[in-house]
Amino acid sequence: MNTLRLILRELRHHRLNALLSLAGLTGAVALLVIIQMTTTAAARETRRVMRDLGFNLRIIPKATDMDHFWAHGFSDQTMPADTVTRLAAQQGIFVTFNHLTPALEGRLALGDREFLLTGVGDSVVGPGEAKQPMGFKIARGHVYLGSTVAQHLKAKRGSTLPLKTRDFNVERVLAESGTEEDVRIFTSLADAQELLGHPGRINEIKAIDCLCLTADKDPLAQLRAALEKALPEAKVLQLRTMADARARQRQMTERYARFAVPVVLIVAAVWLGLLAWLNVRDRQAEVGLWRALGHGSTRIAGLFLGKALLLGIAGALVGYAIGTTVALRYGAELFQVTAKSLAAEPSLLLWALVLAPGFSAVASLLPALQAVTQDPAESLRAD
Amino acid sequence: MITCEQLSRRFRGPDREIAALDNVSFSIERGEFAVIKGASGSGKSTLLLALGGMQRPTQGRVVLDGQEVYALAPDARNRLRAQSIGFVFQLFHLVPYLNVRENVVAGLPDGAHRADAQRRTDALLESLGLSARARHLPGTLSAGERQRTALARALVKQPAVILADEPTGNLDPANAAEVFQHLDAFRRNGGTVVVVTHGDDAARFAQRTLRLDAGRLIDSGTPTSTPS
Numbered sequence: 001m002n003t004l005r006l007i008l009r010e011l012r013h014h015r016l017n018a019l020l021s022l023a024g025l026t027g028a029v030a031l032l033v034i035i036q037m038t039t040t041a042a043a044r045e046t047r048r049v050m051r052d053l054g055f056n057l058r059i060i061p062k063a064t065d066m067d068h069f070w071a072h073g074f075s076d077q078t079m080p081a082d083t084v085t086r087l088a089a090q091q092g093i094f095v096t097f098n099h100l101t102p103a104l105e106g107r108l109a110l111g112d113r114e115f116l117l118t119g120v121g122d123s124v125v126g127p128g129e130a131k132q133p134m135g136f137k138i139a140r141g142h143v144y145l146g147s148t149v150a151q152h153l154k155a156k157r158g159s160t161l162p163l164k165t166r167d168f169n170v171e172r173v174l175a176e177s178g179t180e181e182d183v184r185i186f187t188s189l190a191d192a193q194e195l196l197g198h199p200g201r202i203n204e205i206k207a208i209d210c211l212c213l214t215a216d217k218d219p220l221a222q223l224r225a226a227l228e229k230a231l232p233e234a235k236v237l238q239l240r241t242m243a244d245a246r247a248r249q250r251q252m253t254e255r256y257a258r259f260a261v262p263v264v265l266i267v268a269a270v271w272l273g274l275l276a277w278l279n280v281r282d283r284q285a286e287v288g289l290w291r292a293l294g295h296g297s298t299r300i301a302g303l304f305l306g307k308a309l310l311l312g313i314a315g316a317l318v319g320y321a322i323g324t325t326v327a328l329r330y331g332a333e334l335f336q337v338t339a340k341s342l343a344a345e346p347s348l349l350l351w352a353l354v355l356a357p358g359f360s361a362v363a364s365l366l367p368a369l370q371a372v373t374q375d376p377a378e379s380l381r382a383d
Numbered sequence: 384m385i386t387c388e389q390l391s392r393r394f395r396g397p398d399r400e401i402a403a404l405d406n407v408s409f410s411i412e413r414g415e416f417a418v419i420k421g422a423s424g425s426g427k428s429t430l431l432l433a434l435g436g437m438q439r440p441t442q443g444r445v446v447l448d449g450q451e452v453y454a455l456a457p458d459a460r461n462r463l464r465a466q467s468i469g470f471v472f473q474l475f476h477l478v479p480y481l482n483v484r485e486n487v488v489a490g491l492p493d494g495a496h497r498a499d500a501q502r503r504t505d506a507l508l509e510s511l512g513l514s515a516r517a518r519h520l521p522g523t524l525s526a527g528e529r530q531r532t533a534l535a536r537a538l539v540k541q542p543a544v545i546l547a548d549e550p551t552g553n554l555d556p557a558n559a560a561e562v563f564q565h566l567d568a569f570r571r572n573g574g575t576v577v578v579v580t581h582g583d584d585a586a587r588f589a590q591r592t593l594r595l596d597a598g599r600l601i602d603s604g605t606p607t608s609t610p611s
Binding site for chain 2: 001006009010012013014285286288289291292293294295296297376377380381
């Protein structure tokens with residue numbers, strides 16, 4: 001009788017042991033699938049939330065007068081507009097910087113008052129990333145108004161705003177943010193270059209740091225080193241509070257996975273090992289009998305490890321199905337922003353089908369070795 | 384057929400070494416029905432397992448059909464057991480999740496000719512009165528049926544020798560007699576039978592009775608051509 005048939009018959013006979021082992025494997029696979037799916041969703045959620053917080057890096061010309069910069073909110077120096085494409089073309093730059101957005105800012109008189117004019121160009125993102133602009137994408141001839149500006153000018157959406165010699169369409173009035181955004185007028189980069197008299201120039205590249213930077217390794221030093229190499233004529237400022245919030249959020253997600261995965265694996269390994277050991281103990285006399293019938297260690301180990309592999313395959317299939325169902329059913333409540341992007345990950349099934357049988361076999365290895373090495377004479381005395 | 388030379392087996396006890404077998408030597412010829420008698424703990428079962436290649440002696444050697452059993456590599460010893468030795472145990476040791484027929488087939492060595500095996504299995508089930516129980520699991524059988532299944536498993540490979548450890552210890556006299564009759568039939572067809580027992584139920588089939596006491600062979604018996 002072949003080994004597979006013997007294993008199937010034994011599984012049916014020792015149903016409780018088989019079911020408990022299967023439950024352990026299924027539970028472990030399901031939990032790991034849930035952890036993986038929710039961790040991915042959490043990372044996506046973190047990226048979205050952090051992106052919504054806005055840019056946290058400002059790359060400005062190195063010669064900027066910092067007193068002027070902090071007093072007026074923009075650099076008094078400019079750099080060529082193609083600086084951003086030059087920066088983006090640098091090898092590995094997106095490891096540290098992302099969403100590179102050229103901007104030109106300056107003061108613009110309007111009637112008896114001055115406002116901050118910000119021209120925003122197209123964002124450049126890392127290869128393979130969705131090209132969702134982080135800031136505004138404003139067409140030429142259109143403006144976005146900060147709430148204070150709109151209030152002062154009594155402008156609303158759709159009204160016309162004359163700026164210098166041209167009329168602009170007010171496309172959007174921004175909600176009050178309680179920041180300097182409230183006193184800004186946003187235009188396209190080309191319009192701002194024209195209005196501020198700096199054609200082909202920018203005075204800032206807004207960016208966001210990579211989520212991979214960690215606070216414990218001084219991210220600012222890493223950013224500065226990367227920029228010094230890529231763009232020696234510029235310097236970078238980091239909005240530290242925002243950057244730290246990003247790092248903490250990311251680390252929290254990672255810590256959750258780092259804690260949960262080993263716990264699940266250890267508990268499952270102990271559970272499976274214990275059940276395999278009980279199975280070997282229950283089958284001590286049977287092992288002795290197979291020896292008496294002339295079967296060698298390979299065949300006997302095969303009975304136990306083959307069983308572990310079969311249970312691993314079944315546990316992977318059932319665990320993946322349960323884990324995916326639970327993650328899809330309850331994940332949407334946990335991750336409301338990215339709920340729609342919470343999806344089954346078929347690659348996890350492949351991983352589960354490879355790893356669960358292997359894990360199950362490793363957990364059963366010691367009991368299987370015990371079966372192989374036990375004294376057949378002693379085994380035959382057991383019943 | 385089977386030769387034991389100065390066979391000793393010692394176990395480490397809690398406070399001293401225990402000699403389960405002490406310098407045991409004897410020979411059993413092909414076609415002989417030998418009974419090894421002795422009280423509980425006299426070393427009978429250890430001797431039987433040592434003869435079957437399952438209990439390596441501390442010293443001495445076992446020669447079966449010209450092959451020194453413990454000089455063989457583990458694989459070769461497994462093959463020898465699979466092809467030449469049939470075991471019958473007091474506790475039957477049937478595989479609980481295989482039915483009667485499958486338990487019998489489990490006794491066949493790997494690579495046995497399928498049609499021959501089928502025919503022999505059917506014949507054995509028939510001759511041992513187990514045909515009607517062929518699809519039953521061991522848990523549903525009587526003690527006599529279990530031991531007859533174990534006997535069929537030992538016989539199906541057509542071994543050179545059957546080693547039986549208290550084969551009737553859990554049986555009533557009628558079933559015990561039936562088991563011995565089957566073993567005797569095997570012997571009459573040229574097989575060798577070694578039975579260890581502490582009772583007298585095998586006496587009428589034995590051609591030779593060896594006696595063990597505290598691991599020592601105190602009587603190697605006199606072979607007779609007919610059962611005593």
